[in-house]
Amino acid sequence: MVWRSHLWVTQLVADALIALAFSSIALALVIIVRRRANMQFGLAFWCFAAFILACGITHAIAVVTLWYPAYGFEALVKVATALASVVAAYVMWRMLPRMIALPAAGKLQEANDRLQEMVVERDAALAELRAEIGNRERAEAALLQLQKLEAVGQLTGGIAHDFNNLLQAVAGNLELIARKPDDIDRIVRWAGSALDAVDRGRSLTSQLLAFSRKQRLEIAPVELRGLIIGVRELVERAVSPISQLEIAAIDPALFVETDPMQLELALLNLAFNARDAMPQGGVMRISARALPQFQPPGLSKGDWVAITVADTGIGMDAETREHAIEPFFSTKEIGEGTGMGLAMVYGVVTQSGGGLDIDSAPGAGTRITLYLRAAKPSLVRASTRQREDEPVFDLSGRTIVLVDDDKEVRTALAETLTAAGARVEQAPDGSSGATLVAERQPDLLIVDFAMPRMNGAEVAERVREMGADMPILVITGFSDSQRLDAIDGKGFSILRKPFETRELLQRITALLDS
Incomplete structure (x- = not known):
């Protein structure tokens, strides 16, 4: 073709x-x-x-x-x-x-729309969860604060007794000084006795304020022996008068990871439980030991410290042991307890990464062991209570403005500063104190924190606004740690009442020399 x-x-x-x-x-x-x-x-x-x-x-x-x-x-x-x-x-x-x-384009769009709805729902759920977590944390903080106040309340009777004794000691020695003003040797001895009573009162109030004030909770290495010795007086009051406290020898090298104030409160709550478990009297014993490379029940293996609080009381049956750490669980009558003691103790050790074990039987007493992680020893501040070779403080040529609404406190402080050579200008309230600073231009301002109308922080802020840059020392017996923490480190120095003359003069000298 x-x-x-x-x-x-x-x-x-x-x-x-x-x-x-x-x-x-x-x-x-x-x-x-x-x-x-x-x-x-x-x-x-x-x-x-x-x-x-x-x-x-x-x-x-x-x-x-x-x-x-x-x-x-x-x-x-x-x-x-x-x-x-x-x-x-x-x-x-x-x-x-x-x-x-494969889905069609319309189906894919529907799926995408549904996915967007799920994302919105998830974000809403996360926001709600964050709000719930915030509410729970606030509730836990409030509950801890209530537990602290309940602990202080349970100590009220013993504390009142101790304070009456302290006041009697101070008043008695002052009366003796007033009657024999020319007997120098005896006056020195009587004044020393009065100061010792004040010193015991200071120790007691500092412990009470530590329990009652709201504080930032911080996990840090804590020297166990010093902590237990520091809380010993409160624990003894908790179990007295019919029961006794024994503390076994504790190795000073034992350090644990926890918040010290929470651990002290935990020991105090265990003391209250031990007291209630020994209505006829008995012995509460605190001991501690290191457990290297140990694995507590339900926890990981490592270096631990076991703190054991034992009593010779009535003990617990199996059902009570099972529910002992549950919040609001209590075997006491209504009005005799909140049922939060062991729950609070359990919360402290778990927040510190540890655990709790209960060994008890009816009629055989109770042994509660707190397992806390061992920490490396840290440097401990030397005691500030040494009186030997006290330095001589000379404030000659220095002008100090002193603001305090309490006349007796203000007068005593003014005499102390004048005796050290300072020129002291006094003011009974914050407003007149700020005016006095503007007129005198002092080397230092000392101001009480808790005063009516204008507190110490407000006085200090007004002084700074006026352009004055002198050091400011805030003195206070106030227990609200959060409000004090808000001003601490912002150009102010804080000294808590009651304080010794030596502490005051040391702080003033350091501020003036800085």
């Missing part, structure tokens, strides 16, 4: 266009797959691209054979095209169920 010219041209144009189009499609598929590495069904695209390219080559060969009869080569290309088509068809059929299962 002879080719007609118009058929030849048609074949040429058609095959050329098909070859170019197929090659372009194959190239486009390759580019898509290369640039979308995470694209699904990539193998199918590669196979389809190979098949399309082979088809394009077949049509390109068909154009060549119009001038040159390369039929053998054309046959090989067609075989390659056939193989590519078979592979592409196989892959396509294998992937067909997965492709059909």
Whole structure:
């Protein structure tokens, strides 16, 4: 059959266009797959691209054979095209169920909208959870504060007795001094006795303020022996008068990771429980020991310290032991306790990363062991109570403004500062104190914190606003630690009442020399 010219041209144009189009499609598929590495069904695209390219080559060969009869080569290309088509068809059929299962665009949009709704719901749930966590933390803080106040309340009777004794000692010695003002030797002895009584009162009030004030809770290495000795007097009052306290020898090298105030309160609560468990009297014993490479129940293996508080009381049965650390669980009558004692103790040790174990049986007493992580010993401040070789403080040439609303306290402090050589200007309230600072331009301002109308912090701030940059010493017997912490470290120094003359003069000298 002879080719007609118009058929030849048609074949040429058609095959050329098909070859170019197929090659372009194959190239486009390759580019898509290369640039979308995470694209699904990539193998199918590669196979389809190979098949399309082979088809394009077949049509390109068909154009060549119009001038040159390369039929053998054309046959090989067609075989390659056939193989590519078979592979592409196989892959396509294998992937067909997965492709059909793909959701339509509308379904994807619905799923995306639903996902957005879920994100909004999740964010709302997270906000609600954060609010609940905040409420719980505030409730726990309030509960801890109430527990502290309850502990102080339970000590009220013994504290009142001790304070009456202290006042009697102070009053008696002062009366003796007033009657024998010329007997210098006896006056020195009587004054020393009065100061000793004041010193015991200072120790007691500092412990009470430590329990009652709101403080930032901080986990830190705590020297165990010093802490237990420091809280001993309060624990003895908790179990007296019919029970006794014994404290076993404690290694001074024992340090634990905890908050010291919380641990003291925990020991005090255990003392209250021991007292109530020994209505006929008995012995409460505190001991501590190191447990290197030990694994307490339910805790990880490591270096631990066990603090054991034991009593010879009535003990607990199995059901009471099981519920002992639950909040508000109590075996006492209504009005005799909150049921928060052991729950609070458990909270302290768990917040410190430790645990608690109860060993008790009816009639056999109770042993409660607190497991706390051992800490490395840290440097302990030297005692500030040494009286030997006291330095002589000279404030000659210094002007000090003293602001305190209590006349007796103000007068005593003024005489102390004057005796050290200072010139003292006094003010009974914050407003007149600030005015006095502006007029006298003193070297130092001493101001009481708790005063009516304008407290010490407000006086100090007004003085700073006026441009005065002298050191400021805030003296206070105030128990609200948070309000004092708010001003501490902001250019002010704080000294808590009651303080000794030596402490006051040391602090003043340090401020003036800095």
